[in-house]
Amino acid sequence: MKIDSHQHFWKFNPLNHDWIDDTMSVIKSDFLPKDLESILKKNSIDGSILVQVDQTEKENDHLLHLAEQNNFIKAVVGWVDLRHKNVEERLAYYSKNIYFKGIRHIVQSEEQDFLLREDFQNGIGKLMKFNLTYDILIFPNQLESAIQLVKKFPNQKFILDHLAKPDIKNQEIDFWKRQIEILAESPNIFCKISGIVTEANLNDWRYEDFVPYLDVVFNAFEEDRIMFGSDWPVCLLAASYKQVYDLILNYINDFSEYQKAKLLGKNALRIYNITD
Numbered sequence: 095m096k097i098d099s100h101q102h103f104w105k106f107n108p109l110n111h112d113w114i115d116d117t118m119s120v121i122k123s124d125f126l127p128k129d130l131e132s133i134l135k136k137n138s139i140d141g142s143i144l145v146q147v148d149q150t151e152k153e154n155d156h157l158l159h160l161a162e163q164n165n166f167i168k169a170v171v172g173w174v175d176l177r178h179k180n181v182e183e184r185l186a187y188y189s190k191n192i193y194f195k196g197i198r199h200i201v202q203s204e205e206q207d208f209l210l211r212e213d214f215q216n217g218i219g220k221l222m223k224f225n226l227t228y229d230i231l232i233f234p235n236q237l238e239s240a241i242q243l244v245k246k247f248p249n250q251k252f253i254l255d256h257l258a259k260p261d262i263k264n265q266e267i268d269f270w271k272r273q274i275e276i277l278a279e280s281p282n283i284f285c286k287i288s289g290i291v292t293e294a295n296l297n298d299w300r301y302e303d304f305v306p307y308l309d310v311v312f313n314a315f316e317e318d319r320i321m322f323g324s325d326w327p328v329c330l331l332a333a334s335y336k337q338v339y340d341l342i343l344n345y346i347n348d349f350s351e352y353q354k355a356k357l358l359g360k361n362a363l364r365i366y367n368i369t370d
Contacts, residue, residue, distance in 0.1 A: 097140065098324050099143045099288070101144060101326045102327065111147070120331060129327075130326060133335045134166060140166070141166045144169070146173045149175075149200060150173065154173060154174075162193070168193075169195040169366050170194050171366075173199065177217060178217075185224050195227060196226050197226055197229070201230065201236060209230075227252070228250065228252050230254050234270045240277060244283045247282075249282065253283075254277070254284065256288050260293060262293040265303075275310070281319075284319045284321070287342055288324065291332040291333045292328060317349075320361065321361045322339075
């Protein structure tokens with residue numbers, strides 16, 4: 095089974111989605127299951143993992159409803175305020191839903207050391223009780239905090255989104271590379287190959303721009319801790335779904351069929367505890 099480990103849906107609302115500015119007109123629209131299902135079929139992808147965008151429990155309810163209505167959605171990564179005193183109660187509530195597999199917070203929009211906050215880490219410490227993963231969405235300058243977080247909770251599954259968003263456009267790699275290598279030393283951190291086209295020159299990227307960054311990740315994490323994710327529809331700012339998928343297929347072209355199967359689905363199913 096082939097799985098896209100990272101995609102979003104939304105009904106565009108300028109108040110809720112204020113991060114979508116005037117330069118992003120291509121995604122100032124509604125993106126719903128019917129829009130993605132045909133794309134997945136054309137690319138012979140069997141299912142996807144739906145990831146939150148809004149930091150509200152209302153969004154959780156909406157995404158879980160979509161998962162229940164659309165067979166290709168295999169899991170939901172939602173949001174609960176991990177800093178709140180009632181965090182365990184809310185995790186218990188959502189974890190009863192078979193589609194609810196993980197939590198994500200938009201940490202890239204928070205202060206540099208947000209991951210080290212005591213109240214936030216209190217919430218992280220509750221996730222394992224409910225067999226929930228945590229998706230780490232950060233910039234490179236927050237990697238040091240991520241390293242500390244992952245080491246502090248060695249039995250918690252963490253997933254790094256978008257390679258921590260390296261500056262591919264300006265080919266800045268040295269600091270990011272070293273931090274990724276240190277982070278990957280912890281066996282409980284996994285990595286999504288997602289969101290990379292939007293970190294390059296949106297209108298003029300080449301396959302060769304990404305190879306050094308993919309080399310770093312594949313050397314650091316190796317094949318059992320990596321999974322493909324499209325970041326659709328955000329990827330449309332720079333590339334079509336097929337272009338994003340073809341980029342990864344090109345990179346893994348010489349891998350064995352067994353390796354490809356892990357990177358394109360088996361790892362995601364295992365890491366997110368999906369049975370289908």
